[in-house]
Amino acid sequence: MARAATAAPPASHATAKNGSGKEADLDIKKLDAKKYLRFYEQMVHIREFEELCDHAFRQGTHGIGGYLHLYSGEEAIAVGIIGAMDVENGDAFIGHYRDHAYALAAGSEPGEVMAEICGKATGCSKGKGGSMHICDAKLGFYGGYGIVGGNVPIALGLAWAIKYRGENRVCACFFGDGSMNQGGFHETLNMAQLYKVPALFVLENNGYAMGTSIERSHANPNLASRVESYAMEYHVINGQNIFEVHEQVAAIVESMRTNPRPVFLEMKTYRYHGHGAADTQVTQSTYRSREEVEDWKTHRDPIRLAEQALMEAEILTEEERERIHTEAVEAAKAALKFSDDSPDPSPDELLTDVYV
């Protein structure tokens, strides 16, 4: 069966149903408590990491220049999906420029990620890539890319290599709603379906391509339905709910191993910060209201939703909650300290790594 949409896509982003764990059919108590505590902890760590990045950028003394795209608000997607993959045994994933969280969710060293953001020699990309070009080859993270939609055709090749070798691996490709209006996206989806490669196309639909809303940029605002033209299986998932994200995606990933095929996911989500650090409150006011941001933060925050559900299920105690938050703040600070204590790249590094 080529088409297997599990949920009727909502009519528009604004009316997306974004329930808590309570609203879903999932019984939290029946799930793997340890795993979800770990996911919760990871989400909190990512949030604190990103918030400290924002702070450090504005301080201006840590070496963060250029662009800085923060993932706050979208944590359940990276954590829930990468958590469904076996990154130490050949599963691959590739992202875009809002990429710190992918590395952190896979288990990259936070200090090396922070040092990269700050342009230090100890950064994962030796200070040559910066915030947009985090990667971790040993964990199958093929990197973050700065060109909207540019990573999508590369994901086709990563998935092709899996198929070529006859492995039961998958490749996840994260991209935003803006990517869907690039030509290469459509060439890729057509070819992925034609060749039946095990690629998981993950649309992080946060409602805006920089400052342009879905309604202002997509003739058909029902984004997942656009892949119907490639006869590709798709699912629409509430990206704010870690339980829904992970349970659904884990089942899809496992089915892709035995039945290799591309699958498209539309994750409904929201970013709290501007598009990048240069997208200030002033520029954001041209495309969205503070009330809208606050509404998402208050009612659909992935960390808050997970916290409520885990506490109601008596998996997370108040004491644990406090410990996790305190440790996350400390871990982020330790990452920044590691970066601050690291040297700049040596001048010799200017000309290395151009060629093998």
Add this chain to the structure above:
Amino acid sequence: MAKHRYADALALALGEEMDKDDSVFIIGEEVGQYLGTLQVTKGFLAKYGPNRVVDTPISEVGIIGLGIGSAMAGLRPVCEMMRLDFSLPAYDQIVQHAAKIRYMFGGQFKVPMVIRGPSGVGRQLSAQHSQALEVLFAHIPGLKVVVPATPADAYGLTKAAIRDDNPVVIIEALRMYFEKPEALEAIQPGLSEIPEGDDWIANIGEAKVLREGKDVTLIGYSTMTISCLRAANLLAQEGISAEVIDLRSLLPLDMATPLASIKKTHRAVVVQEQWGMYGIAAEISAQIAERGFYDLDAPVQRVTGAFVPMPYSKALESLAYPHEEDIVVAAKRTLGGK
């Protein structure tokens, strides 16, 4: 040594590398069932199967993206562009991704891919199918660009490109594809020969003196190398001894070989098939000026194509790219002629 046509040399190289290494595969438009638009991959689908000879939709961005990702994952894709002109929709994938991935990720990945296809002018294919776009690739750090002129290099550089761990663009000389060995031998004996045995491959980044001479150095690449050899034959009839250098690779660029030649001849003509503005010949000339100025007895001459989109009519097309007579005139200019 066996004599070959250029297109057959390409096929030989591709087949040998596919036989040798299971990670090598070919992907492109009409490479399989159609037997290749120019028959380079004729018989490949039957021999290697659809996993290694991959027919694609007309989707160059997808083809190159598939190549990049699979190369990062350890395969060795050969992405065929039916014509190199068609790589332009995928220029973003080539320049912004393939070329930069190693550097911007601090050396964590390599991209051992080949992008190859016929290029160049002179077949009445008009404006959109007759370009010599090597300049667009040779400007980009992270890419390698090779420009085989002879069957030997079509063979040896293709093999070297496939084995290279970097993204390599092979600019194939369309006008040379089906030149008969006898015709090449008539220009210069040995021109259609491919060294046999011992798994010979060419070294990327080495220019070569194809004909020795003492009065003037003619520097060319791809089809223009052959035009330089023809020009050298004409000059010889007038008692002028021209040395011909085939650049073979534009990135990396071997300047030591032309500079050593100019030390001997004190005169240089640089030939480029198409647009001279900001071109390959300009780069070579500038490096000669910087590094060989005191060896020169005359200003370096450039011979380049007309700065126009390629016209269709044979009468006009022929005026739009250099011929051996143009090279002869330029060579004489360096020797004090008009």
